[in-house]
Amino acid sequence: MNILYKSPQHRIIKMQNSYELQNEATNLTFFENKVTQQKNKIVLDFNYMLKANLPINKGMTIKIKHNGVFQCVACQKTVKKLFSGFCFPCLKKKASADNCIMSPHLCHYMNGTCREPEWGENYCYKPHYVYLSYTDKFKIGITRESQIPTRWIDQGATSAKILAKVTSRHQAGVVENTMKEILADKSHWMKMLKSANTRPSNEEFNFMFDKAKNWLINLAEFKNGSLIVSTPEHIVLAKEIEFFPDSPIVEINYDSPTDIASIKSLSLDKTPEIEGKITGIKGQYLFFSNHVFNMRKHEGYITEVEVLNN
Numbered sequence: 077m078n079i080l081y082k083s084p085q086h087r088i089i090k091m092q093n094s095y096e097l098q099n100e101a102t103n104l105t106f107f108e109n110k111v112t113q114q115k116n117k118i119v120l121d122f123n124y125m126l127k128a129n130l131p132i133n134k135g136m137t138i139k140i141k142h143n144g145v146f147q148c149v150a151c152q153k154t155v156k157k158l159f160s161g162f163c164f165p166c167l168k169k170k171a172s173a174d175n176c177i178m179s180p181h182l183c184h185y186m187n188g189t190c191r192e193p194e195w196g197e198n199y200c201y202k203p204h205y206v207y208l209s210y211t212d213k214f215k216i217g218i219t220r221e222s223q224i225p226t227r228w229i230d231q232g233a234t235s236a237k238i239l240a241k242v243t244s245r246h247q248a249g250v251v252e253n254t255m256k257e258i259l260a261d262k263s264h265w266m267k268m269l270k271s272a273n274t275r276p277s278n279e280e281f282n283f284m285f286d287k288a289k290n291w292l293i294n295l296a297e298f299k300n301g302s303l304i305v306s307t308p309e310h311i312v313l314a315k316e317i318e319f320f321p322d323s324p325i326v327e328i329n330y331d332s333p334t335d336i337a338s339i340k341s342l343s344l345d346k347t348p349e350i351e352g353k354i355t356g357i358k359g360q361y362l363f364f365s366n367h368v369f370n371m372r373k374h375e376g377y378i379t380e381v382e383v384l385n386n
């Protein structure tokens with residue numbers, strides 16, 4: 077066994093471009109896109125990068141070891157316990173740890189109760205997109221402009237298409253929440269993993285897309301404008317929901333195994349040392365045979381990473 081790569085101190089963190097095992101001293105690209113543009117559709121193949129020029133590939137043997145130390149993703153303090161990546165004080169005081177991040181329709185900035193109004197203005201009062209994607213089923217979702225296509229890769233979507241552009245996270249959340257009546261807003265992780273690169277045909281996708289769009293356009297709340305949220309007066313923002321009639325379908329291909337009968341989730345809390353051959357990668361998951369390791373769930377864990385090769 078030769079060790080191709082060994083790092084004594086990596087923190088699993090969430091970067092602008094998805095998940096990264098980051099060495100404090102360097103700022104590495106986590107994934108590299110290969111985009112092939114075809115007629116009305118974009119095909120995306122990607123690699124996760126462990127460090128520059130070292131993609132995480134199917135077939136690679138990797139060891140991830142956690143020594144019980146965590147680092148808060150917000151304040152970067154070393155702590156003994158994390159709450160969704162945050163230390164306890166940050167969980168309670170950071171706007172990025174507030175309920176409205178997971179449920180943007182509950183944005184309370186306009187009530188004057190945003191935990192960090194300045195942060196909210198920079199993060200939430202920025203262009204957001206509402207999209208239709210396919211994971212294990214059709215779902216509606218929202219994302220910031222800068223997170224396309226990261227968000228889709230992260231959730232394991234095989235197809236996605238932008239439905240509308242709005243000027244705030246709150247507005248995107250309200251549209252998404254309204255559309256829950258006809259579409260799911262969450263996918264089931266195990267079903268998503270089992271469905272590999274399954275995707276609907278362009279015709280099926282566009283049929284669902286038109287159906288969802290028509291449903292929204294014909295909704296009374298859309299017609300009478302009550303779906304439009306109020307925004308801070310000192311930030312000049314357009315109020316409309318802008319549709320994208322000709323946005324392409326983005327197809328994302330994963331190096332994902334097919335015919336997996338059962339999948340078990342690995343956790344560094346239960347298994348502090350995980351070693352195995354990567355048999356596939358989909359979204360935020362690395363496959364080790366019938367076990368999967370969720371990168372996102374381990375945000376903030378300090379780990380030692382080794383890449384081993386026969």
Ligand SMILES: [Zn+2]
Binds near residue numbers: 149151
């Ligand atoms: Zn903290």
